[in-house]
Amino acid sequence: MLTECDVGIVGGGVAGCGTAIALRNRRPLSIALIHKAEARLFPVGETLQPQARELAEKLGILEELRCTPHLPSNGVCSAWGDSTLAYNDYLFKASGKGWLLDRAAFDLSLLDKARRGGVHIVESSYSRLDSGADGRWLLSTRNGAVIRCRFVVDATGRRSAVADGLGVPRIRFDELHAVYALWEGRPEVFPHHTLVESVESGWCYAAALPAERFVTAYFTDKAQIKANRLTQPDRLLPLLSRAPHIGRLLSASSKLVGTRVVVADSSMLDFAGSEKGWLAVGDAASAYDPLSSLGIAKALGGSLAAAGAIDSWLGGESGEIDAYCRNIESGFDQYLAQRHHYYGLESRWKKDPFWKQRQDWIGIHPDWVLQRSGLRKKIPNRIVSSEVLEQILAAFGDEARRAHEAVRLVRGALQRRFSDYRLIQAMRYLVESGHLAVQASDGGVFGL
Ligand SMILES: Cc1cc2nc3c(=O)[nH]c(=O)nc-3n(C[C@H](O)[C@H](O)[C@H](O)COP(=O)(O)OP(=O)(O)OC[C@H]3O[C@@H](n4cnc5c(N)ncnc54)[C@H](O)[C@@H]3O)c2cc1C
Incomplete structure (x- = not known):
């Protein structure tokens, strides 16, 4: 089955759908998006800061945030540097409250918005990219579909599957992983704040979710998770319970639904696109430490920037993809400085390898x-x-x-x-x- 289009997008997450929506907002291009429905227990990442409102408005997806069953987020409270809680309340921000998302519902609502906007959704897994003799790309999927397009977008998250196939190196800055746990129950404390807490050899967070659920995540280096067998609940739970604040959330009535280990490293592509007619967006282009709580907003902002660059490229202008790549790289350099600053605020475990590696400038x-x-x-x-x-x-x-x-x-x-x-x-x-x-x-x- 062959689909002809202007732009082929791989990945139906925030960045892939966001780019499709932003492109269609600009002009009626033909777009095909390869979406792989994942059989996962739950997606990760739920805190959306109020600053995202402006980006959502530009993309025209405010309705998707209003209509889906998300909780309001009042801000972040953190015990970082010592065990005292400090509150960063959104109440005092001009953009108002943030969101604690039902992430699966949010991602699906964006996919639905793209579909309703005329984007052709191909339900399958991407398998390879070839360049055709006519200068067009051929995107193939596992179920035998082929998309012939002028421009290709890699929106496959940290896997950066398309760029990987093109031989573009992914540069890692650390080995941060998270053991993510989904719980049933309503946290009596901090019901509308994301709670962040530093601990020896890592940090953790907890956030309430709609439908009387909440998540906890324990972040440390991959080797620590393996060495301490933290995928096993009987090894993970004592560790979470020892964290002074997160421990208080885990009452006898909280029921563990399941756990997942996810990559949470700081990483980027060596270059996020090329004037030959492709670019990466969202986590595929560059992925930040979840401590920043910036990933979803960055994917939304990246979608707008990517759409602008692609539109210019399709219109025959040169240099816009290179400029897009330079912005990704300079944004990442700024992020690295902020990451160093935040990790440097914790001085209790200076000799611990996890903290030392992130604090040495x-x-x-x-x-x-x-x-x-x-x-x-x-x-x-x-x-x-x-x-x-x-x-x-x-x-x-x-x-x-x-x-x-x-x-x-x-x-x-x-x-x-x-x-x-x-x-x-x-x-x-x-x-x-x-x-x-x-x-x-x-x-x-x-x-x-
Ligand atoms: C533990 C953790 C907690 C986080 N918490 C937050 C938070 O609270 N707030 C926040 O803003 N950010 C958070 N983030 C970051 C945020 O989740 C990401 O930045 C965001 O999801 C990036 O969106 P994306 O569309 O670029 O990538 P993704 O969400 O990873 O989407 C990629 C899509 O590509 C698809 N895909 C991959 N390979 C293929 C293939 N071969 N074929 C077809 N499709 C494919 C995947 O199925 C997926 O749908 C967190 C991240 C982690 C790891």
């Missing part, structure tokens, strides 16, 4: 003397792509170099510009992976 001491170790092991994409990590090593040659000189040298050697933060963290990563050896100026080896 200057990853290498300017006086360290660095030299290639000769290790040949392949380097995975981290902070920058493995190709750039190889280029950094090549820039060192066989010389031992002081760290502050090395940063200057590497910056000059690379064809692409990166923020100093990313360059320094990339060199730190090469030290940790054993590809760069560190010596003190007196010839001794620094303990890391």
Whole structure:
């Protein structure tokens, strides 16, 4: 079955539907959207901040927020840095209250809005992308459907399945994962606030949901979840109960419905699109730590930006996709600075690897003397792509170099510009992976 259209979108989440809706709002383009109905117990992410109202209005989806069974959100209360609760109430914000979403209903309402707006929904899983001889893309699905289109959008979330097929590296900055738990019962405390609490080796949050349910999420690094077998309720529950505030929510009457482990890393595509006629949007382009509570709003804002860039590209203008990619990258650099700031506010567990990794801004001491170790092991994409990590090593040659000189040298050697933060963290990563050896100026080896 072949569908001909202007734009093919893969992924029917907020970003995929948002981009389809925003494109149709601009002009009557033909759009096909591949949507895979997931057999999951529950989707994750429910707190929508009031600032999203303006984006929802621009997209024309305020009605979807009004009509579905969401709860109002009064704000966030957090115990971060010490165990005292601090309230960030939306009451005092011009945009009013936020939402505690029924996420499955919200995502479905956007899909329905796109369908009603004329978007052709293909119910299946995306399987591959090929470029046809006529310069068009061919998107294939697992049930044998083929979409021939001029422009392709990757909206598959952190999987970035389309970009992956095109060979674009996904750059990870950490290994954050969450053990998400769905509960039946109504939390007597904090019924309309999202509760955030830092704990040793991670942090957790809880939020009420419509229909007398609530969620808890425990965030830590992937290795910790595995080592402590946190997927097992008898290992997870004592840990949540020990958190001073979240523990209070888990009364005897709360019934655990189920748990899920989800990836929650900070990650981005090496480049989020190309003038050849594709781009990534939402989490597929760049994914933020859920501590930011920004993912859904970012997906809505990204949809508007993506639609503008695609519209220009289809109209024959060049440069808009490149500009879109640069905005994703600079937005991510700003986000990294904020992430560092928030994690830095917690000083109780400075030596804990989870906190230390997120709090170290200057990853290498300017006086360290660095030299290639000769290790040949392949380097995975981290902070920058493995190709750039190889280029950094090549820039060192066989010389031992002081760290502050090395940063200057590497910056000059690379064809692409990166923020100093990313360059320094990339060199730190090469030290940790054993590809760069560190010596003190007196010839001794620094303990890391
Ligand atoms: C634990 C956790 C808690 C969070 N809490 C919040 C929160 O409270 N507030 C907030 O704003 N954000 C939160 N987020 C982030 C937020 O959920 C995401 O940023 C948001 O869902 C991104 O939307 P998206 O459409 O880009 O991606 P997704 O929501 O991941 O949607 C991607 C879609 O692509 C589909 N897909 C993937 N592969 C294929 C394929 N091969 N074929 C067809 N379809 C495919 C998927 O089925 C899915 O429908 C949280 C994230 C996590 C991990």
